[in-house]
Amino acid sequence: MAQRAMTAAERVSEATEALREEKFAARRIELAEAALETLGELGFARTSLREIAQNSAFTHGVFHYYFTDKLDLICCCVRHYKAQCVTRYDEVTAAAKTRDELMEGFLGKLAATLREDASMHRLWYDLRAQALFEPAFRADIVEIDRNLEAMIWRIASRFAGLGGRKPAISPAALYALFDGLFQGALLKHFSNDADAIPDLLAEVRRLLPMIC
């Protein structure tokens, strides 16, 4: 067949094309990360491509070279955000040998998340609200929500397992609870309420042993 004749040239061009695609994807992620910076600061409604470009090392034209659309860019941002977010607690979950250890590790990570990644999380809630209006976002948002639910469930299951128990409520209810608590804490946090983090930790410390 024709396959035989071009093994050498084909192999090379195939490899270079794969490399190019990889580079292309890497660049997209670079741009998405730069965009996330500004999006986290201004929110979806007030963020323009030009503003994103100005707060980064790129010019506004590049974004249109790598993304077909503004929605395309934001979707890429959302997908990239997910990768960082979903495995955040897995290390703690796997390492903990006792309930106390898991509890303290989880609370520590939770506090750090709220303290350091607050802007990223307000963007998450912003985009999830946008998904209620913009169908193009829905699939990605729903998938991330599913993964977050699974993440919380892993923690709770492990916590219950370390006490020889099982969680008393469904994964959906458990995620709803933690998501709601976190959202409330985030709002308090941005209202300069110093009790936002302690209150959240106290609430979780009380609830987790009750449920699991």
Next chain:
Amino acid sequence: MAQRAMTAAERVSEATEALREEKFAARRIELAEAALETLGELGFARTSLREIAQNSAFTHGVFHYYFTDKLDLICCCVRHYKAQCVTRYDEVTAAAKTRDELMEGFLGKLAATLREDASMHRLWYDLRAQALFEPAFRADIVEIDRNLEAMIWRIASRFAGLGGRKPAISPAALYALFDGLFQGALLKHFSNDADAIPDLLAEVRRLLPMIC
């Protein structure tokens, strides 16, 4: 004193001014209601004053006559929304004589809310997310959140009381749970998931007796 001298003229001008102010406030609410229509359909990010005006019986200039600002308009919308929302379940709560009655009444209202006021609620979540970015929204949003928490707590307390019990978790945790569940159901609802409402009802039916 000078008060005596102008009783007649003063009384009239005072009355007419009060009437004018009342009319002014009423008009603001009319405009806010018209704006809520469009906001619920398009969301905060995509709604312009002109679009609001076109979907209503008013022209876009009127809004600037009655509101100093776009934020001023939206704040008025949010405050008006609150009044409708916060007392939604009070009738059911007050009327119910048994736990079953309260449960069914609550579930019925919950389903009706999700079915009929879905757009208004996605706007609520949108604006609450905006409050994480825009300080001008925060005070109103936080107050509504407090009132919603109190509303849920009234229902739960009543439900617990009808069984001679008390809710097993804090008002904040309870609100977080229901808010999270409702938010998730709303997202499923807008994703054309027919199970959104039944699943929500089933979850609440399972959880409420467990907690209260």
Next chain:
DNA sequence: ACTAAATCTTGACGATTGTCAAGGCGCAAC
């Protein structure tokens, strides 16, 4: 080293935005 393709910059476009000023309409007062 030369050519071609990939990558990036720049500037401009039409549309839309919030805002506001100039003016018209209607009603009440004198």
Next chain:
DNA sequence: GTTGCGCCTTGACAATCGTCAAGATTTAGT
């Protein structure tokens, strides 16, 4: 009936938006 004042319409403004095309620049292939 005319004057004045709230109420609203209309049109225009500067700014900003997403988008794109044309050209400069860099990179890679031979």
